Amino acid sequence: MGKATGFLEYERIDPKKRPPEERIGDWNEIRIERDPEVIKTQAARCMNCGIPFCHGGVLLNGMAAGCPVHNLIPEWNDLVYRGQWKEAYKRLIRTNPFPEFTGRVCPAPCEGSCTEGYNMESVTIHEIEYEIIERAFAEGWVETKKSRPTGKKVAVVGSGPSGLSAAYYLNHVGHEVTVYERNDRPGGLLMYGIPNIKIDKGIVERRINLLKESGIKFVLNTEVGRDISAQELVDGYHAVVLCGGATKARGLNVPGSDLKGIYYAVDFLKANTKSLLDSKHQDGNYISAKDKNVIIIGGGDTGTDCVATALRHGCRSVHQFEIMPEPPREREQKSNPWPEWPKKLKVDYGQQEAIAFAGEDPRNYLINTTKIVGNDRGEVAEVHTVEVTWARDAQGRFGPQPVPGSEKVWKADLILLAMGFLGPEDTIPNELGLERDPRSNIKAEFEEHQTSADKVFAAGDMRRGQSLVVWAIQEGKLAAREVDRFLMGKTSIRS
Numbered sequence: 001m002g003k004a005t006g007f008l009e010y011e012r013i014d015p016k017k018r019p020p021e022e023r024i025g026d027w028n029e030i031r032i033e034r035d036p037e038v039i040k041t042q043a044a045r046c047m048n049c050g051i052p053f054c055h056g057g058v059l060l061n062g063m064a065a066g067c068p069v070h071n072l073i074p075e076w077n078d079l080v081y082r083g084q085w086k087e088a089y090k091r092l093i094r095t096n097p098f099p100e101f102t103g104r105v106c107p108a109p110c111e112g113s114c115t116e117g118y119n120m121e122s123v124t125i126h127e128i129e130y131e132i133i134e135r136a137f138a139e140g141w142v143e144t145k146k147s148r149p150t151g152k153k154v155a156v157v158g159s160g161p162s163g164l165s166a167a168y169y170l171n172h173v174g175h176e177v178t179v180y181e182r183n184d185r186p187g188g189l190l191m192y193g194i195p196n197i198k199i200d201k202g203i204v205e206r207r208i209n210l211l212k213e214s215g216i217k218f219v220l221n222t223e224v225g226r227d228i229s230a231q232e233l234v235d236g237y238h239a240v241v242l243c244g245g246a247t248k249a250r251g252l253n254v255p256g257s258d259l260k261g262i263y264y265a266v267d268f269l270k271a272n273t274k275s276l277l278d279s280k281h282q283d284g285n286y287i288s289a290k291d292k293n294v295i296i297i298g299g300g301d302t303g304t305d306c307v308a309t310a311l312r313h314g315c316r317s318v319h320q321f322e323i324m325p326e327p328p329r330e331r332e333q334k335s336n337p338w339p340e341w342p343k344k345l346k347v348d349y350g351q352q353e354a355i356a357f358a359g360e361d362p363r364n365y366l367i368n369t370t371k372i373v374g375n376d377r378g379e380v381a382e383v384h385t386v387e388v389t390w391a392r393d394a395q396g397r398f399g400p401q402p403v404p405g406s407e408k409v410w411k412a413d414l415i416l417l418a419m420g421f422l423g424p425e426d427t428i429p430n431e432l433g434l435e436r437d438p439r440s441n442i443k444a445e446f447e448e449h450q451t452s453a454d455k456v457f458a459a460g461d462m463r464r465g466q467s468l469v470v471w472a473i474q475e476g477k478l479a480a481r482e483v484d485r486f487l488m489g490k491t492s493i494r495s
Contacts, residue, residue: 002074002081006044012121013038015130017349020356024311027196027276030349031104031130039080039131042124046077049115053339054125056113057474063341064109068474069096070495073110073125080128089136092129097168098207098473100137101161101190103130104199106470107301113339137206144214147174152487155180155237157224157428160188161469162460163243164207165476166483167216169493170241173484177216180233182223185277188245190469192270195305197312197349201277225427234432239455239483242428242442243476246461250419252297256372261380263287265302265418272309289313293411295383296320296362297369298418306416307350307362318354318362319410323388323400326365366390368400370407372415383410424462432456441465447495449479450486457483 003009016032017023023030054073056066067073072091079088092099106126114122136142145168152175156167159181171177185191187204212218224230224244233240249264251257268287275286289310296306299322310318331342347361354362366388373382387406392398423440435443435452442451442458449457459479460472481493 002046002048002077003044004048006041006081007047007116007120010041010045012045012124013042015124015127017352020353023197024308024353024357027312029104029200030197033134034127034131036131039128040083043077043080043128045116046074046081046123047116049074051115053113053115054110054123056339060340061336063343064468064471065339065341066113067095067110068468068471069102069477070474071095071110071129073123076132077123077125077128080132085132085135086139086141088132089141092132096129096473097165097477098161099129099133100203100207101199102470102473103127103133104203105190105194105301106468109341109468109470112341115339117342118338142210144210145172146214147172149176150174150488152176152238153178153236154239154241154483154487155233156241156243157230157233158188158243158245158460158462159186159208159218160193160243160245160460160472161190162245162462162472162476162479163188163241164190164211165473166241166243166459166480167476168211169477169480170483171211171214171216173480173488173492175238175484175487178219178237179216180219180222180224180228182221182227184221184274186218186220192273193266193302195269195309196273196276197308198305201273223427225431230428230431234453234455237455238487239457241449241476241479241483242451242456242458242462243460243472243479244424244428244462246421246423246441246466248422248425248440249417250422252369252417252419254369254371256374256380259372259374259380260378261413262372262415262417265296265298265306265416268416269302269305269309287414289315289318289414291316292413294318294414294416295410295412296416296418298322298420299324299363300418300420301348303418304348304350306418307354310414310416311350311353311357315414317358317411319364320362321367321369321385322363322365323368324365325390326363366400368402372412380412380415383412383415384408385410421461421466423465434458439465446475447478447482449475449482455486457486 057068076088076091108126111122156179167177271286294310327345371384375381387403388400437443444458459475484491
């Protein structure tokens with residue numbers, strides 16, 4: 001695929017981003033579009049590897065290896081190299097209904113499993129995907145999808161990536177689809193969980209408008225289980241797909257955790273984006289980090305997003321605590337061999353901006369919060385921490401053990417908890433009496449997606465727990481396939 005000797009002739013050139021000093025002054029996307037000729041040479045690096053692990057989409061050692069939606073990556077790389085962009089787009093959308101989302105926010109497990117990445121730099125698959133779909137929109141190749149009506153009605157609960165994917169495929173085969181969303185705008189975490197600087201909300205709205213044009217109905221400001229009962233949906237539709245996400249955030253159980261100034265990261269990010277969209281922050285309806293010492297407890301993409309958002313607010317300082325050790329600079333082949341996801345240190349966009357702002361990486365590893373101290377007004381003032389080492393305790397249990405004499409006190413005016421999620425909220429599962437798995441997710445087998453209740457299916461984070469956007473899209477597709485099979489006795493939706 002691509003140029004036979006391209007991987008030997010061309011070096012990897014990473015996607016361009018606006019300089020940190022420039023971009024922290026606005027809320028616009030940070031990516032800079034690339035010259036098509038550069039994209040062509042990057043696509044030419046895709047080698048004829050025989051077995052393309054990049055589109056495997058399997059779990060190895062608990063991590064995604066290859067593309068979960070099974071993108072036909074070598075095929076569209078070859079077409080881009082040959083200048084056949086429209087054909088490349090056609091190959092791309094055979095497997096991925098929303099490449100404009102994954103091309104922006106996916107961590108690219110495909111690149112982690114790229115054969116070339118075994119002993120060289122992997123192909124810039126993520127960027128090429130982005131360029132294909134944006135050219136498709138610019139050229140007018142992206143069209144609405146409509147099919148002959150089947151007379152079957154399906155309710156989808158939640159309009160995040162899994163809900164949108166399920167709605168897209170169910171509508172495509174002719175079912176009448178209604179999506180219920182409790183927020184005032186559709187998109188789920190794509191709209192309110194991920195900052196505008198990573199995915200402009202106009203991009204989300206562009207796709208939502210296409211889905212509306214194709215016949216999908218969106219019911220907003222309606223929380224299933226509160227504003228309308230879940231049983232009412234089960235009684236009124238031929239099938240229901242639950243795609244409400246894993247939105248029960250993990251809290252912090254230490255002295256002082258009830259002080260003012262402590263927020264879940266997801267609430268911080270949602271309020272910021274809503275205020276930005278509603279009034280460009282003129283309404284003041286957001287949690288401001290301006291002139292504050294900000295402590296972010298937790299890592300991952302959400303922690304990074306909080307770093308970047310706090311910097312744009314004009315914070316005084318920002319520090320990020322992670323209880324795990326710092327990842328290695330390079331992949332450790334013995335414990336983390338290719339084609340597993342490479343567990344190595346990544347300096348993401350938020351950390352890049354913090355380094356430009358303060359001269360140092362905001363992340364502090366092997367740190368555990370022991371207590372939070374407030375002022376006489378009940379507001380956060382200090383965070384007390386201790387360094388830890390991972391070892392076995394006297395009972396033989398492996399975990400973080402405090403390092404004597406490593407206690408430290410940090411100034412804090414705002415604390416953001418980015419410690420992940422515990423699972424879906426209980427309202428709908430409790431009302432319908434749905435079985436749960438040991439992690440409290442709705443129990444439904446992968447690739448079957450049928451819950452313990454008749455007519456009710458589940459997909460995305462609500463079924464598998466907190467995961468990647470690309471996994472949510474694939475789960476929505478697979479759930480739609482099983483709903484279609486349930487309703488019609490057969491299905492044309494491919495996995």
